[in-house]
């Protein structure tokens with residue numbers, strides 16, 4: 204890894220199951236403490252709440268910060284290879300900032316060695332840059348599906364920012380401006396960033412290479428191109444599926460410019476365990492089972 208990251212951060216990256224080329228040794232745990240979102244992506248439906256459904260935004264329960272700490276203690280006891288606590292929804296962690304901050308504070312007091320990871324839509328990222336660094340977050344993902352407002356307008360239906368609702372190209376332009384500014388700030392702070400991109404056939408598939416080239420200039424560690432999951436009840440529910448061959452061809456093409464992630468499992472907001480070998484851990488019932 205490059206000099207811009209401290210030795211401590213580089214060591215954490217080597218044990219982060221999403222950032223390292225996985226040999227499936229280390230586990231991560233998502234704490235679902237962030238229920239609200241400030242935007243509406245056309246592929247997102249957080250209403251379906253099913254134990255058997257595995258996709259981003261899905262959780263069986265939303266936890267308070269105190270419950271998240273209790274769950275962390277239980278999981279840590281069971282998984283000695285647990286390295287990372289991530290907040291990946293079900294909404295946006297920065298739009299639920301107080302819950303995010305409190306949860307991480309509590310867990311850090313209990314286990315100062317844990318790696319903290321956030322996944323955000325990026326709208327509030329530049330504004331919380333100082334706080335993110337103070338909270339000890341070392342790894343951060345921003346989902347950037349387009350850097351052209353016309354394309355972004357087809358993916359985000361509404362954006363709520365500072366008391367105003369934006370739609371169309373205005374919404375797309377605002378998202379792009381904030382996401383790119385956020386990445387710039389993260390780079391200044393020495394935080395390791397990854398950019399997730401949802402590949403939507405007919406909308407952004409021919410534009411993704413451009414997104415990757417752009418975020419590379421902002422010092423991101425890698426990008427993660429993920430296929431659209433056409434979830435029921437969303438505007439994109441009838442959109443075509445992306446095949447593995449199409450997905451990997453695009454990843455290979457983009458790997459010329461930037462390191463690519465090939466092992467993403469499009470995790471639930473309450474995922475726990477090694478990637479692809481999640482443990483279903485119902486905190487309130489104290490139940491635990493494997494969910495491969």
Ligand code: CLF
Nearest residue numbers: 221289291320322467468469470
């Ligand atoms: Fe979670 Fe995301 Fe952190 Fe990993 S997941 S917040 S970076 S700890 Fe990983 Fe899951 Fe893919 Fe995300 S496999 S969906 S990339």
Ligand code: SF4
Nearest residue numbers: 240243244247294324
């Ligand atoms: Fe859903 Fe995340 Fe988009 Fe918010 S940013 S609408 S939680 S996918």
